Amino acid sequence: MTKAQESEPPLRLAYLIGRLDRMVRRDLEEALAEVDLTIAQYTAMSVLRRRPGLSNAQLARRSLVSPQAMNQALSGLVERRLIHRPAKPKGRVLAIELTAEGQAILDHLGPLINSAEDRLLAELRPTQRDSLLAMLETITDLRQH
Amino acid sequence: MTKAQESEPPLRLAYLIGRLDRMVRRDLEEALAEVDLTIAQYTAMSVLRRRPGLSNAQLARRSLVSPQAMNQALSGLVERRLIHRPAKPKGRVLAIELTAEGQAILDHLGPLINSAEDRLLAELRPTQRDSLLAMLETITDLRQH
């Protein structure tokens, strides 16, 4: 037993999550490079698939970034016609939706990102995976009560 | 059942981890602002507490960043005398260690960061917490086999 090992505090949630996030992001960036999307853009598109019609502000809040940051991401998607904003909005709020092309890109990315996640979670048993995801949902307030 | 709910795919690991990471980082940044440390610097100091004598390159690999990025973080810590590099290194590799002041700052931050993590994990039972941390360690290759 060396001195370092004797006095080692437990690993912090912050350290573990930070480390895992970097691992996830590296794989994600690699997968997304093929279709020239940023992680922020992919995230927004994924959320829109689940919840069509969300606004820029709502997407920003879900991604925990500022509205401006989200607007930046969405602008690129609008330019590439991967999402669609209503031409005549009712009021200020813009109900954004995926285009067919946007949907197709998500479909294309599905297997790529699935396999990336499978690789990351390879050392966990299936029940552990479910448990992990459930806990993460709980912690991040996304759990369906 | 709305249309969105019917067709909802499961939440991605990437989304959950990204979201949790942002939550963690916000709390961490707030706690660290008091002592004027960045997350990268705090992480390096924490790792050095567990493993005194690691080099810049080793710290970079552990944090999954480039050596230059780590050097940038460490420079600030050297300037503030929170870490110490050997004046006469044996060879190229510099065995970096915490100073007493650096250690004191980590001691001071301990309870702050503990309570931040407790808040984040408040909805999990203690056994779930242990399980979560264990799984995260496994996934990020930090598990003691």
Added chain:
DNA sequence: GTCGGAATCTCAAGTAACTTGATATGTCGA
């Protein structure tokens, strides 16, 4: 109807935290 507060959208500018590029130097084995 008016007003004030809150929220939305988006342009603009700035900042932090990385990255890649580059160079000098030490270590080690053939």
Added chain:
DNA sequence: TCGACATATCAAGTTACTTGAGATTCCGAC
């Protein structure tokens, strides 16, 4: 000795955010 590999660190660039700001819409109170 040489080549390959690794380390440390200066330099410059890039990305993904942030804060600042202003115009506009919505809604409730008066």
